Amino acid sequence: MSSTSLTIRALHDKLISSEITSRQLTESFLQEIGATNDALNIYLTICRDEALAMADAADRRIEKGDADILTGIPLALKDIFLSEGVRTTCGSQILENFIAPYDSTAVARLKERGAVLLGKLNMDEFAMGSSNENSAFGAARNPWDTSCVTGGSSGGSAAAVAARMAMATLGTDTGGSIRQPASHCGVVGLKPTYGRVSRYGVIAYASSLDQVGPMTRSVEDCAIMLGAIAGYDPLDSTSIDTLVPDYCAGLIGDIKGVRIGLPKEYFVDGLDPEVKRVIDATIATYTDLGAQMVEVSLPHTDYAVACYYLIATAEASSNLARYDGVRFGKRVDKGDGLIEMYRQSRAAGFGAEVKRRIMLGTYALSSGYYDAYYLKAQKVRTLIRQDFLAAFEKVDVILTPVAPTPAFPLGEKTNDPLQMYLSDIFTIPANLAGTCAMSLPAGFSDAGLPIGQQLIGKPFAEASLLKIGHAFEQVTDWHSRQAPNCGGTI
Amino acid sequence: MRDKYEVVIGLEVHVQMTTRTKIFCGCSTTFGNEPNSQTCPVCLGLPGALPVLNKQVVENAIMTGLATNCKIAPRSLFARKNYFYPDLPKGYQISQFELPICEQGWLDIEVEGGKQKRIGITRIHMEEDAGKLLHGDTPESSGNSFVDLNRACTPLLEVVSEPDMRSSDEAIAYLKKLHQIVIYLGVCDGNLEEGSFRCDANVSIRPRGQKELGTRAELKNINSFRFIKQAIEYEIDRQAELLEDGGKVIQETRLFDSNTGVSRSMRGKEEAHDYRYFPDPDLVPLVIDETWIEAIRTELPELPESKYRRYTETFGLQAYDASVLIAEKAVAEYFEACVALFDDAKSCANWIMGELSRRLNDNGLTIAHSPVTPEMLVGILQRVADNTISGNIAKKVFETMWQSGQEADIIIEEQGLKQVTDSGAIEKIVDAVIAANPEQVADYRAGKEKLIGFFVGKVMQQSKGKANPGMVNELMKKKLAFPLYGEK
Structure with a gap:
């Protein structure tokens, strides 16, 4: 069956015209997941029974003429989203057997629309990582080259889309966790503006940076998914009550005269030549489409990674305190008292990178260090945000690489955390600025690995990113190329 | 020996609010229900759950701030206080640290010789309460501890005073005044035994005339006015003896045992926690505009001080009578209900402070549960005023009324108590x-x-x-x- 290479809209049309049922579609996906997952390690939990029940319900809804565009469409979730009754591990031993007792808002919104949820996807433990190698359940493999990383932390979400093991997925992005794996796996990934999508029911890593977003095969699919999950949620005090535009309706028209900013700090010596080649070609394509290239400056870029690793780890050290073995999750209790129970449970439950970040964050918040680290990082963060707002006075969007290199081989950076942290050097600033950014396929390396471009937009200007990205897709075919290790048949 | 030293006391009071729901979720705050029956993902601290601030809590905090002459911050922040304990589900308490909602207030208290003294209020902030630990006491459960999170996330106000009090009597006067105010505001039920109004006292002494403060000890969680006085007195003696013996007071937290009347050290300064406070990224800064404050100010209930003035000046009551009537909000309300129906305030006051309160005391009832309502009591007073019955007969009528719940006129009629004026x-x-x-x-x-x-x-x-x-x-x-x- 060729359905697994279609777009959401095309599939929706087939469902509406009864060319196919959601059950058939879901069974087909489940079969492909069953056949491919051992090799790619993308799904941590496959929700066969639940998915089929959702598919049947969707078919009934379609029959009644009550279908939404997502009704009956098989999707999957990063294992950071709570989905009622389903195991939610967050890639960690400490939550290995945690069954979510409620739905996150994003999941509830997908369910309301009648989407089919196939299962939960691999990720770096607690979303801390850039390669998926920090998963307690083994790294997901890149469908373009199984010896390479998927990127992270939403590696499973990117790989599932690339391997045609779901029509679209949800990820989360704290410092690039949607965009970087999207780039490495050749899919579209959007990190919305902070506050655009509710964080309720999404396991927190760094609360002031975390944002939920879609990972899809095309920009149009991305627009559909974003429209489904975006919008104010009274359960999340940081979600913003502004109108959600019709993202699909904005995908028409040309981009003549659009001003695209090229930040000089991002195009420095040492950029991987293949990445540079792809970005240069992307610039040429946009120029051909009538866009205007403008050099801009984001002067505080150099401080972004350091700033991020103080703020994110500080928040994480507090956010992860609740995994204490008392009420849920792993408990190791040898009867040596409360403090030992805490120590042993957390020692056994958390992996090395999570422990490293908890320690970093604890240190950054400690009495006597707070001002020098956390507070200073917050000030730098303000400067970084101001850099962007100033640049957006001159341009509509900013174009940059997503990652310094294409996907790297598994194991290459696992012993060098600093090198790993630098994987996110181009994506972190958008999180610190709280604005939206999208990664979309822009080309390939000589070895055949996908390379993405990043479009950074003004706060709440997701529609602009989608429109520009869509225009790019109309004249390129990078997004529709198929990975060699693909679950779905073409 | 004590007289050589001046006592310096500052108080931190935790006021548990009487809101219907918790501070960051919609769970009920009812006391005494089945353990963990009033919980949800938010107050259980489940992964992914997020706090949403209860507006009523903010309004209560503003009311309390206004009633204690505080400045209300136009922008305040919630912060996380990080520490591990099984009754604290998230591993941090959401509180306020920098930028609390109220600052720089004061209360006037009456001190020796009937003089007024102003006690400064440093700050008032909002925070969530923790749950409760229950320790197993049956053969099967002994050695186990159980966590009840019904109380977790219930709203508290922490009212921090300046170290302005110079005796345990002043401390008690301040506490009683604050207690009275929060009850008048309807912010707290004032129940000390159930922990609705808990006090930590910072106590130090210094030789008279010395400017610098002595080293203080913090007395934790004392739950009655009597025990607070005892604990402070004990602490003053302890510190004075230490200093007299050439020793030094060390900074520490002490727990007072009301059974023995003695306190013991809980933890020293070096064991003090580093709470790693930082602004809670899950909650946005709380912005309060002047319009909101003014709206609350206009709806502020009348406070005891103003009632006192009204009772003495408008109703012509004696100072003593007025202070007895305002001591409890419910009594003042009862009195005012009577006066609204019957304009002889003096006889209303006499009856409430006399027959009614004696009867209530005998039966262990509060005025809110009095079988004789203000309307019924006034029914008696009117018949005395129009000479239908004498004062003595009125007492008889009251007794019958208390027992039977009948109206005065019916009792007078049925028992033939009408006064003979022929x-x-x-x-x-x-x-x-x-x-x-x-x-x-x-x-x-x-x-x-x-x-x-x-x-x-x-x-x-x-x-x-x-x-x-x-x-x-x-x-x-x-x-x-x-x-x-x-x-x-």
């Missing part, structure tokens, strides 16, 4: 009494005028209390003064 009828009895007691009459006329009470008493007895005592008195005097016509 002078003919009274005169008959007076004559009969004079006729029946010739010896006493002679004594009276010989100058033993004290006997008038005897005669009036006899008449009242014979009339079953119903004769108008004034009339009886007057008539009796008249008749005893001059021999009646025909009398031998």
Whole structure:
């Protein structure tokens, strides 16, 4: 069956015209997941029974003429989203057997629309990582080259889309966790503006940076998914009550005269030549489409990674305190008292990178260090945000690489955390600025690995990113190329 | 020995609010239900759950700030206080640290000699309470601890005073005043035993005349005014003895045991936690505009001080009576309900402070549960005022009313208690009494005028209390003064 290479809209049309049922579609996906997952390690939990029940319900809804565009469409979730009754591990031993007792808002919104949820996807433990190698359940493999990383932390979400093991997925992005794996796996990934999508029911890593977003095969699919999950949620005090535009309706028209900013700090010596080649070609394509290239400056870029690793780890050290073995999750209790129970449970439950970040964050918040680290990082963060707002006075969007290199081989950076942290050097600033950014396929390396471009937009200007990205897709075919290790048949 | 030292006391009070729901979720705050029956993902600290601030909590905090003369911050922040404990589900308490909602307030208290003293309030902030640990006490459960999170996430106000108090009496006066205010505002039920109003006291002493403060000890979680006084007194003695013996007070947290009257060290300064406070990224800064503050100010209930002025100035009550009536909000409300129906404030006050409160005390009832309502009580007072019954009969009517719940008029009617004001009828009895007691009459006329009470008493007895005592008195005097016509 060729359905697994279609777009959401095309599939929706087939469902509406009864060319196919959601059950058939879901069974087909489940079969492909069953056949491919051992090799790619993308799904941590496959929700066969639940998915089929959702598919049947969707078919009934379609029959009644009550279908939404997502009704009956098989999707999957990063294992950071709570989905009622389903195991939610967050890639960690400490939550290995945690069954979510409620739905996150994003999941509830997908369910309301009648989407089919196939299962939960691999990720770096607690979303801390850039390669998926920090998963307690083994790294997901890149469908373009199984010896390479998927990127992270939403590696499973990117790989599932690339391997045609779901029509679209949800990820989360704290410092690039949607965009970087999207780039490495050749899919579209959007990190919305902070506050655009509710964080309720999404396991927190760094609360002031975390944002939920879609990972899809095309920009149009991305627009559909974003429209489904975006919008104010009274359960999340940081979600913003502004109108959600019709993202699909904005995908028409040309981009003549659009001003695209090229930040000089991002195009420095040492950029991987293949990445540079792809970005240069992307610039040429946009120029051909009538866009205007403008050099801009984001002067505080150099401080972004350091700033991020103080703020994110500080928040994480507090956010992860609740995994204490008392009420849920792993408990190791040898009867040596409360403090030992805490120590042993957390020692056994958390992996090395999570422990490293908890320690970093604890240190950054400690009495006597707070001002020098956390507070200073917050000030730098303000400067970084101001850099962007100033640049957006001159341009509509900013174009940059997503990652310094294409996907790297598994194991290459696992012993060098600093090198790993630098994987996110181009994506972190958008999180610190709280604005939206999208990664979309822009080309390939000589070895055949996908390379993405990043479009950074003004706060709440997701529609602009989608429109520009869509225009790019109309004249390129990078997004529709198929990975060699693909679950779905073409 | 103590007199050499000056005592310095600052108080931190945790006021548990009476909001219907918790501070960051919609769970009920009802006390005493099945453990963990009032919980949800938010107050259980489940992964992914997020706090949403309860607006009523903010309004209560603003009210309390206004009533204690604080400045209300136009922008305040919530912060996380990080520490591990099984009753703290998230591993941090959401509180306020930098930028609390209220700052720089004060309360005036009455100190020795009836003078007023101003006690500064450093800050008031909002925070969530923790859950409760229960330790197993049955054979199967002993050695185990159980966590009840019904109380987790219930709203608290922490009111921090300046170190302005100089004796345990001043500390108690301040606490009582604050206690009275939060109850008047309806912010707290004031129940000390259930922990609705908990106090930590910072106590230090210094040689009189010394400027610098001594090292303080913090006394934790004391739950009655009496124990607070005891704990402070004990602490003053302990510190004075230490210093007298050439020792030094160390900074520490101490727990007071109300059974033994002794406190013991809980943790020293070096064991003090580093709470790693930082602004809670899950909550946006709280912005309060002047319009909101003014709206709350106009709806602020009348506070005890203003009631006191009104009672003494408008109603003409004695200072003592006014202070008794305002001591409890419910009593003041009862009094005002009576006055609204009956304009003799003095007799309303007398009855409430007299018969009613005696009866309530005997039955261990609060005024809110009085079987005699203000309307019913006024029913009695009106009949006294219009001379239908005498003051003594009124007490009888009150007793019956307390027992039966009947209205005054019905009781008076059914029991035939209506006062006799018919002078003919009274005169008959007076004559009969004079006729029946010739010896006493002679004594009276010989100058033993004290006997008038005897005669009036006899008449009242014979009339079953119903004769108008004034009339009886007057008539009796008249008749005893001059021999009646025909009398031998």
